[in-house]
Amino acid sequence: MERNELSAPTEKELKENAQNTRKKAAAKVQTLHPIVIRSRQIAKSWWGKSWCDNLERYADFDTRLPRGRRYVRTGAVTDLQMKKGKILSRVQGTRKTPYKVEIRISPLSEQRIEQIMEKCGTRVETLDKLVNGDFPKELKDVFLENGGLFPEPRGISFSCSCPDWAVMCKHVAATLYGVGARLDEEPLLFFSLRGIDTNRFVDVVISNRIEAMLQNADKPSKRILQDTQIESLFGV
Numbered sequence: 703m704e705r706n707e708l709s710a711p712t713e714k715e716l717k718e719n720a721q722n723t724r725k726k727a728a729a730k731v732q733t734l735h736p737i738v739i740r741s742r743q744i745a746k747s748w749w750g751k752s753w754c755d756n757l758e759r760y761a762d763f764d765t766r767l768p769r770g771r772r773y774v775r776t777g778a779v780t781d782l783q784m785k786k787g788k789i790l791s792r793v794q795g796t797r798k799t800p801y802k803v804e805i806r807i808s809p810l811s812e813q814r815i816e817q818i819m820e821k822c823g824t825r826v827e828t829l830d831k832l833v834n835g836d837f838p839k840e841l842k843d844v845f846l847e848n849g850g851l852f853p854e855p856r857g858i859s860f861s862c863s864c865p866d867w868a869v870m871c872k873h874v875a876a877t878l879y880g881v882g883a884r885l886d887e888e889p890l891l892f893f894s895l896r897g898i899d900t901n902r903f904v905d906v907v908i909s910n911r912i913e914a915m916l917q918n919a920d921k922p923s924k925r926i927l928q929d930t931q932i933e934s935l936f937g938v
């Protein structure tokens with residue numbers, strides 16, 4: 703019997719469709735990256751805390767910040783993604799579908815990126831420490847100074863799909879606090895957010911370290927570094 707488009711799907715087709723739907727659903731669940739606050743503090747590391755403190759610089763919006771903290775603590779930020787120059791999130795509000803928040807951060811100049819990399823590269827103790835996301839406190843000014851990794855108020859803009867949108871709403875505030883919590887876990891996101899390629903950053907740290915070792919070597923013959931020495935130096 704000939705099948706036309708209106709005929710019932712075959713068993714094979716049904717199976718395939720169901721499989722595709724399951725795959726799509728699984729992919730969706732995996733890509734959601736919610737903010738879960740497990741302790742009283744939103745952020746524990748000094749850089750996460752500094753980020754949260756720094757938010758007060760953006761606020762003529764004092765009333766929104768406490769609401770944002772309450773929202774993020776209740777798990778309202780159901781998804782938060784950070785990429786170059788952009789933070790995207792979904793925040794659960796009063797209606798069923800979460801609101802869409804977008805925060806844009808203007809990129810750092812290439813010159814500024816190089817200055818920051820150089821500063822970090824000479825101060826970070828070992829590469830191992832860095833990739834594990836342990837920033838020494840001496841790097842604090844790299845984050846906080848003008849033109850540092852934390853965006854200045856004029857370099858950041860917000861938008862939200864909620865109806866009571868007024869420059870900063872509680873959903874934006876919750877997202878900003880969510881960023882503080884996320885940075886606790888993945889501090890290198892600071893760099894990607896500001897447009898610094900982390901691989902390039904790691905390369906700069908390595909070459910600075912090697913440079914320092916070569917300078918310390920007192921004889922020309924010692925200027926050849928063995929792989930094992932490099933490995934032990936960086937703890938890789």
Ligand SMILES: [Zn+2]
Nearest residue numbers: 862864871873
């Ligand atoms: Zn909103």
